Amino acid sequence: MNKQIILKKRPIGLPEEDTWELQNNPLRELKEGEILIQQHYVSLDPAMRGWINDIKSYIEPVELDDVMRAGSVGKVIKTNNHQKFKEGDYVTGWGGVQQYVITDGSSWFSVNPTIAPLPLFISTLGMPGMTAYFGILEAGRIKEGDIVLVSGAAGAVGSVVGQIAKLKGCRVIGIAGGAKKCSYLIDELGFDAAIDYKAVNIYDAIKQVCPKGIDVYFDNVGGEILDAALTKLRLHARVVICGAISQYNNKETPKGPGNYLSLLVNRATMQGILVTDYVEDYGKAAIEMGRWMAQGKLKSKEDIYESIENFYETFLRLFSGDKMGKLVLKVLE
Numbered sequence: 001m002n003k004q005i006i007l008k009k010r011p012i013g014l015p016e017e018d019t020w021e022l023q024n025n026p027l028r029e030l031k032e033g034e035i036l037i038q039q040h041y042v043s044l045d046p047a048m049r050g051w052i053n054d055i056k057s058y059i060e061p062v063e064l065d066d067v068m069r070a071g072s073v074g075k076v077i078k079t080n081n082h083q084k085f086k087e088g089d090y091v092t093g094w095g096g097v098q099q100y101v102i103t104d105g106s107s108w109f110s111v112n113p114t115i116a117p118l119p120l121f122i123s124t125l126g127m128p129g130m131t132a133y134f135g136i137l138e139a140g141r142i143k144e145g146d147i148v149l150v151s152g153a154a155g156a157v158g159s160v161v162g163q164i165a166k167l168k169g170c171r172v173i174g175i176a177g178g179a180k181k182c183s184y185l186i187d188e189l190g191f192d193a194a195i196d197y198k199a200v201n202i203y204d205a206i207k208q209v210c211p212k213g214i215d216v217y218f219d220n221v222g223g224e225i226l227d228a229a230l231t232k233l234r235l236h237a238r239v240v241i242c243g244a245i246s247q248y249n250n251k252e253t254p255k256g257p258g259n260y261l262s263l264l265v266n267r268a269t270m271q272g273i274l275v276t277d278y279v280e281d282y283g284k285a286a287i288e289m290g291r292w293m294a295q296g297k298l299k300s301k302e303d304i305y306e307s308i309e310n311f312y313e314t315f316l317r318l319f320s321g322d323k324m325g326k327l328v329l330k331v332l333e
């Protein structure tokens with residue numbers, strides 16, 4: 001039997017519990033060339049909110065009555081003459097929120113659990129880490145001495161963005177919700193400063209902490225924080241649009257930033273990025289980030305919650321902020 005989270009409704013605003021249904025369905029036999037993967041960990045990502053809207057995006061929406069899409073990591077426990085994978089291999093891919101996956105193995109990659117614990121392959125050595133790496137280096141084009149502001153800074157992407165920018169000799173300011181997250185950024189991750197956006201006027205705080213302005217703003221949240229960051233751009237600044245979590249549960253179309261003419265005044269660029277555009281180079285990035293981790297220069301934090309039964313409550317933590325680092329659901333019983 002396979003416990004699965006099935007999409008049942010298209011929510012308006014913050015998803016309610018009946019958006020999904022937990023089902024326990026029998027597993028079918030493997031066909032020639034297929035593998036059975038027992039999933040250990042499922043990645044919970046803000047993008048999941050977008051994937052359940054029935055609108056045109058960079059990827060097809062999840063269909064009603066389908067398994068909820070999600071990245072995952074697990075172990076091959078059975079094969080039927082598969083060319084590439086054998087029993088006992090650990091793999092990562094788009095396994096969805098379920099305990100088992102039957103697949104032909106295309107778009108699945110081997111991972112080595114002796115190099116790093118499994119959850120890391122859906123965290124810093126997986127999609128969020130790749131987003132941070134290519135987002136800040138390719139779109140942010142950081143150089144030594146740059147002033148880098150990053151929002152969602154204690155999250156999976158933002159925490160890695162800030163650390164890479166520090167590694168490259170930038171001054172790094174993080175924006176996060178709450179004193180605990182702000183202390184974590186400075187004391188554990190080595191950020192130069194942090195802004196608790198829940199406790200201050202964000203316009204005043206950015207002005208105060210970045211008196212000389214911002215060379216790169218890495219935006220994970222959109223909305224008012226983006227608008228505030230635009231007021232402090234320096235000449236030729238780069239604004240990286242990675243995500244807009246503050247807008248994902250909006251019931252109306254989000255308003256664009258009011259201060260966008262700062263791009264004109266400062267001859268700045270604003271660029272959207274999509275991690276999958278860099279898939280060919282994931283291996284190279286993972287090797288470099290793995291080396292930084294081994295040298296103690298890059299830290300990764302995974303916040304792991306237990307059991308597929310708790311999918312909904314755990315998913316909500318993305319939006320309440322009640323978690324630290326990468327949000328992961330352990331589905332292995």
Ligand SMILES: NC(=O)c1ccc[n+]([C@@H]2O[C@H](COP(=O)([O-])OP(=O)(O)OC[C@H]3O[C@@H](n4cnc5c(N)ncnc54)[C@H](OP(=O)(O)O)[C@@H]3O)[C@@H](O)[C@H]2O)c1
Pocket residue numbers: 044045046047127128131152153154155156157158175176177178181220221241242243244245246247273274275276317318319320321322323325326327
């Ligand atoms: N473009 C791409 O290819 C790509 C790939 C991966 C992720 N993304 C995007 O990157 C962003 C970060 O992803 P992630 O995986 O790092 O997420 P994450 O670890 O889950 O972090 C999400 C954090 O966002 C903060 N947040 C929630 N609601 C907020 C609001 N209204 N205003 C400000 N902050 C809010 C919360 O932290 P606080 O406690 O600090 O509020 C929460 O912990 C998301 O927007 C995601 O969609 C884009």
